[in-house]
Amino acid sequence: MDLLSGNPYWQTTVAKPPVYPSLEEDIECDVLIIGGGSSGAQCAYYLCEQGLDVVVVDKRKAGHGSTIVNTSLIQYLGDKLFYELVNTFGEEKTVRHYKLCEQAITDIEEAAKKLPINAEFIRRDSLYYASYEEDITKINKDYFYMQKHGFEAEILSEDQIEKDYGFKKRMAMLIKNDAELNPYSFTLGLLEYGKQHGVRMFEETEIVGQKLEKDEAVFFTKNKSQIKAKYVIMAGGYENQEFKREKKAVLTSSYAIVTTPVKDFKGWKNRNLIWETARPYIYMRTTSDNRVIIGGLDENTIVPQERDAKLVHKRDKLLKEFNKLFPHLQVEADYYISAYYGGTHDGLPLIGIYDEMPNCYFLSGYGDNGTVYNMVLAKIIAEHITTKKSSDLELYIQTRKV
Numbered sequence: 001m002d003l004l005s006g007n008p009y010w011q012t013t014v015a016k017p018p019v020y021p022s023l024e025e026d027i028e029c030d031v032l033i034i035g036g037g038s039s040g041a042q043c044a045y046y047l048c049e050q051g052l053d054v055v056v057v058d059k060r061k062a063g064h065g066s067t068i069v070n071t072s073l074i075q076y077l078g079d080k081l082f083y084e085l086v087n088t089f090g091e092e093k094t095v096r097h098y099k100l101c102e103q104a105i106t107d108i109e110e111a112a113k114k115l116p117i118n119a120e121f122i123r124r125d126s127l128y129y130a131s132y133e134e135d136i137t138k139i140n141k142d143y144f145y146m147q148k149h150g151f152e153a154e155i156l157s158e159d160q161i162e163k164d165y166g167f168k169k170r171m172a173m174l175i176k177n178d179a180e181l182n183p184y185s186f187t188l189g190l191l192e193y194g195k196q197h198g199v200r201m202f203e204e205t206e207i208v209g210q211k212l213e214k215d216e217a218v219f220f221t222k223n224k225s226q227i228k229a230k231y232v233i234m235a236g237g238y239e240n241q242e243f244k245r246e247k248k249a250v251l252t253s254s255y256a257i258v259t260t261p262v263k264d265f266k267g268w269k270n271r272n273l274i275w276e277t278a279r280p281y282i283y284m285r286t287t288s289d290n291r292v293i294i295g296g297l298d299e300n301t302i303v304p305q306e307r308d309a310k311l312v313h314k315r316d317k318l319l320k321e322f323n324k325l326f327p328h329l330q331v332e333a334d335y336y337i338s339a340y341y342g343g344t345h346d347g348l349p350l351i352g353i354y355d356e357m358p359n360c361y362f363l364s365g366y367g368d369n370g371t372v373y374n375m376v377l378a379k380i381i382a383e384h385i386t387t388k389k390s391s392d393l394e395l396y397i398q399t400r401k402v
Contacts, residue, residue, distance in 0.1 A: 115189030
């Protein structure tokens with residue numbers, strides 16, 4: 001799958017990434033994780049302290065799939081508004097989902113503290129502004145549920161927005177205790193932490209075949225080796241669709257740029273995350289080396305040639321949208337990418353468990369909060385493997401009822 005094009009930024013931030021061998025022999029393990037990106041590394045993190053023999057494989061270098069284009073605004077609210085999810089799933093399930101995501105951010109923060117590589121995790125609030133006059137009602141509906149269920153947020157007036165950020169918007173909601181991180185160093189840090197706890201990682205090891213039986217799975221690699229496992233986690237991101245197409249999944253395309261460094265962020269309160277109610281929306285955050293990541297302008301295409309043909313135009317438009325908000329911050333696009341972006345029809349990420357693929361779990365943290373969703377789903381899958389049950393599995397399994 002042609003996941004991305006352009007010149008990604010994150011891989012430039014780790015001077016000497018760890019190197020892992022390719023698999024050249026037959027091995028056995030308790031759990032095989034296919035995918036050495038964010039979701040696979042997060043699964044390994046949860047499993048590595050359980051006394052299980054865990055193997056992770058990736059056909060690329062570790063973290064070099066969609067992880068290197070993940071913009072990593074670490075938030076619990078998502079593409080579908082709070083009240084929209086309530087309309088689909090009901091209030092109890094929706095609140096349960098957001099509480100799990102809120103906890104996942106704390107879990108990510110705690111994990112980052114343990115890692116041998118700095119994940120650059122920083123707590124940030126999120127400014128969520130009304131793009132149009134009619135969107136004020138949408139923010140008020142979401143704020144009602146936020147207040148009712150104890151999520152920290154406040155409404156900002158037009159004057160307060162201008163005072164704190166320098167631009168004019170009729171209304172915004174400030175969501176407290178979101179975060180940002182470096183997804184590439186976070187992934188590598190998780191894999192190194194797993195390695196310290198017995199996880200075996202093999203990169204440039206492509207899976208080309210499988211034999212699934214009731215009590216054992218055998219996967220065959222391009223290098224003519226084989227892996228026997230009791231359980232398998234498919235953590236290949238959007239490439240999960242190559243193993244098993246899931247009808248709830250929706251693939252589109254998205255764009256992002258990373259700017260030249262900014263000398264002074266005066267006028268951007270606390271360098272908070274910024275996004276909007278428009279769909280598709282523009283979002284932005286800063287980095288530890290004082291750049292700005294600006295993303296969005298999604299396109300409803302999965303044809304790489306169509307996606308990539310618009311890259312330069314999207315780069316320029318993203319920069320223009322940023323300059324509308326912060327004309328005093330003079331920047332250029334140093335890095336810019338086009339990439340696949342995945343979501344779901346109903347707005348929740350997916351755990352796939354299929355009768356025809358026994359003992360296999362498909363982790364598909366699809367949506368605009370992929371890192372957070374991955375943490376939620378990895379925790380649930382690890383719990384299900386080790387205890388044979390999880391009270392939260394029903395919320396994300398592909399057979400869920402709406």
